[in-house]
Amino acid sequence: MNCEIARQMTETNDPALAQHQLSCPSCIVGAHARYYEAPPALEQKIRASLWREAAPAVPWRWIAIAASILLAVSAAWNLTLLRSRVAPRQLLAETVLSAHLRSLSGTHLLDVPSTDQHTVKPWFAGKLDFSPPVKEVDGFPLLGGRIEYFEGHSAAALVYGRRAHIINLFVWPSAATPESSQTRNGYQMRTWSANGMTFWAVSDLNQTELADFVSLYRRN
Amino acid sequence: MGAISLVRAPMAMDSARKLALFEQSVMPHLNAAYNLARWLTRSGPDAEDLVQEASLRAFRAFETFQGEDARAWLLAIVRNTCFTFLKKRGDRPAIEFDEQAHGVADESPDAESVLLNQAALGSLNNCLEALPLEYREAIVLRELEELSYKEISEIARVPIGTVMSRLARARKRLQQCLEGALR
Numbered sequence: 001m002n003c004e005i006a007r008q009m010t011e012t013n014d015p016a017l018a019q020h021q022l023s024c025p026s027c028i029v030g031a032h033a034r035y036y037e038a039p040p041a042l043e044q045k046i047r048a049s050l051w052r053e054a055a056p057a058v059p060w061r062w063i064a065i066a067a068s069i070l071l072a073v074s075a076a077w078n079l080t081l082l083r084s085r086v087a088p089r090q091l092l093a094e095t096v097l098s099a100h101l102r103s104l105s106g107t108h109l110l111d112v113p114s115t116d117q118h119t120v121k122p123w124f125a126g127k128l129d130f131s132p133p134v135k136e137v138d139g140f141p142l143l144g145g146r147i148e149y150f151e152g153h154s155a156a157a158l159v160y161g162r163r164a165h166i167i168n169l170f171v172w173p174s175a176a177t178p179e180s181s182q183t184r185n186g187y188q189m190r191t192w193s194a195n196g197m198t199f200w201a202v203s204d205l206n207q208t209e210l211a212d213f214v215s216l217y218r219r220n
Numbered sequence: 221m222g223a224i225s226l227v228r229a230p231m232a233m234d235s236a237r238k239l240a241l242f243e244q245s246v247m248p249h250l251n252a253a254y255n256l257a258r259w260l261t262r263s264g265p266d267a268e269d270l271v272q273e274a275s276l277r278a279f280r281a282f283e284t285f286q287g288e289d290a291r292a293w294l295l296a297i298v299r300n301t302c303f304t305f306l307k308k309r310g311d312r313p314a315i316e317f318d319e320q321a322h323g324v325a326d327e328s329p330d331a332e333s334v335l336l337n338q339a340a341l342g343s344l345n346n347c348l349e350a351l352p353l354e355y356r357e358a359i360v361l362r363e364l365e366e367l368s369y370k371e372i373s374e375i376a377r378v379p380i381g382t383v384m385s386r387l388a389r390a391r392k393r394l395q396q397c398l399e400g401a402l403r
Contacts, residue, residue, distance in 0.1 A: 029363040029394065034345050038254035042268050046250070046275045050242065053279055054235035164235040 048115045048141045051161045060105070067105035070185070074098060089177075093191075093200075095150050097184050100168045100202040103146070103157065109166070110159055111146035120145045124156055130197070132156035132171040135220045140167065140213050160213065167203040167213060174198040183207070190214050242282055246275070249291040252365055253298045259360045260302040262349055274301040292367060296375045299357065306353065343401035347394050355390035362387055 112123040121134040140160040155172035179192040188210040257267035
């Protein structure tokens with residue numbers, strides 16, 4: 001009797017099986033020994049560590065140099081924009097993008113590196129006067145968070161990953177602002193507001209994936 | 221303004237491609253990796269840590285992966301990670317006598333008419349856990365992962381003959397253990 005037959009007999013609970021099973025421990029193991037499945041959190045943890053592993057392949061030094069040039073240019077541009085009285089919203093987008101680039105060019109991406117929303121959320125508790133909605137987003141592992149200061153207020157930056165890409169999600173309390181999306185210097189940006197907070201998602205991901213991220217985040 | 225994307229894109233693409241490829245070929249075998257580590261270490265938390273470590277090692281060595289069977293490749297790394305860990309922790313070598321020198325007696329077991337019930341299944345897992353490490357390894361790879369003798373011999377780094385004798389001994393021990401437990 002082969003193992004397949006033995007397996008089928010087990011399912012039909014055939015007593016004649018006992019004889020065979022004891023004479024064929026392999027069949028028992030194959031059919032009945034416990035198969036331990038990986039806990040779901042493990043997969044997430046591994047993805048996050050792979051991402052961290054892949055990230056240093058990015059030439060930080062060059063990015064730092066490029067980013068400082070960009071900062072200088074953007075500062076100059078900001079001044080020009082100021083002079084030409086560009087809409088404040090565009091200035092805000094510029095500020096948000098700068099914050100995103102700063103986080104990538106230095107070593108200060110994460111104040112609290114953790115893939116666990118229950119670690120990240122309480123971390124903010126003592127440091128901000130509002131509670132940013134820290135959520136897990138399917139397919140975009142949470143990497144951690146940090147605090148940003150701009151425009152005279154503090155903001156939470158939640159950091160998510162997608163393959164080798166980083167998403168900064170900036171959150172701060174404010175009056176409701178209209179939803180919009182834009183591409184700025186090759187970076188995708190989307191903003192919306194909910195529950196008295198303004199959200200800005202920034203990434204070098206493509207437009208579709210960032211839109212996916214935003215809709216998944218908002219749905220959760 | 222486009223400087224950043226120009227500098228960054230090629231590198232990001234490379235790591236992104238590597239991640240995507242790894243995701244596609246190796247990640248589907250996470251359950252097999254965890255199952256093996258869990259049986260080898262007999263501990264859930266240890267297995268989690270070791271699978272994470274092994275996955276990272278696999279990712280670092282991914283360039284050397286020739287596109288053969290990704291599951292066997294990953295399991296070999298998991299196995300080595302576990303053995304290194306167990307050795308460091310001071311677990312004794314599991315097999316206490318020379319396998320080559322002692323043939324396995326080919327007596328057909330006289331199975332008693334014992335029904336395999338719930339209790340028996342519990343003892344089955346216990347009996348499997350009680351096997352010496354190398355026997356447990358062989359039987360888990362063979363019966364739960366259904367790998368070939370050749371694949372097992374490559375993963376465990378022993379000749380095929382050793383795999384076969386380990387399996388035979390493992391089965392015999394399992395049987396004795398089960399009979400003992402069910403009597």
